[in-house]
Amino acid sequence: MNTELLKKLSECAIACDNCADACLGEENVKAMIKCIRTDRDCAAICSLTAAYISGNSEYTEAALQLCKEVCTDCAKECAKHDHDHCQICASACRACAELCEEHLNAVAA
Numbered sequence: 001m002n003t004e005l006l007k008k009l010s011e012c013a014i015a016c017d018n019c020a021d022a023c024l025g026e027e028n029v030k031a032m033i034k035c036i037r038t039d040r041d042c043a044a045i046c047s048l049t050a051a052y053i054s055g056n057s058e059y060t061e062a063a064l065q066l067c068k069e070v071c072t073d074c075a076k077e078c079a080k081h082d083h084d085h086c087q088i089c090a091s092a093c094r095a096c097a098e099l100c101e102e103h104l105n106a107v108a109a
Contacts, residue, residue: 002053005103008096009050012071015092016043019078022085035077035086042074042093049100061107064100071097 020039023032049063057063075093078086 005099006050006053008092008099009046009053009067012092012096013043013046013050015089016040016046016074019085019089022083026083032081035081038070038074038077039089042070045070046096061104064104064107068097068100068104071100 016039020036020043023029023036023039026032045063045067049060049067051057052060052063071093075090075097078090078093080086
C-alpha cells in the first residue's frame with residue numbers, strides 16, 4: 001500500500017525540484033517566480049509526507065491532506081506554463097495528489 005504512494009511522493013518531489021531548477025534557467029525568470037516557489041513547497045511537503053509515512057507518524061493523515069492540496073496547487077501553477085519541465089511537473093503533481101486522495105479516502109472508510 002505505502003510503496004506505491006512513497007514512489008509517487010518521491011517522483012513528485014524530484015519533478016518539482018527539476019522544474020524549479022529549470023525555471024531558474026528560463027529567459028524570463030521573473031515570470032517563473034510563483035512556479036519556482038510552488039515547486040519548492042511541493043517538493044518539501046512530498047518529502048515530509050514520505051518521511052511521516054515511513055516513520056508511522058501520527059501526523060501522516062494531516063501531512064497527506066496538506067500534500068494533496070499543495071500538489072493540486074503546484075499542478076495548476078505549472079500547467080499555466082508551456083515549458084516541458086512545467087508540464088512534466090504538473091503531471092507528476094496531479095498523480096501524487098490523486099494518490100494522496102485515495103489514501104485519505106481509505107483511512108476515512
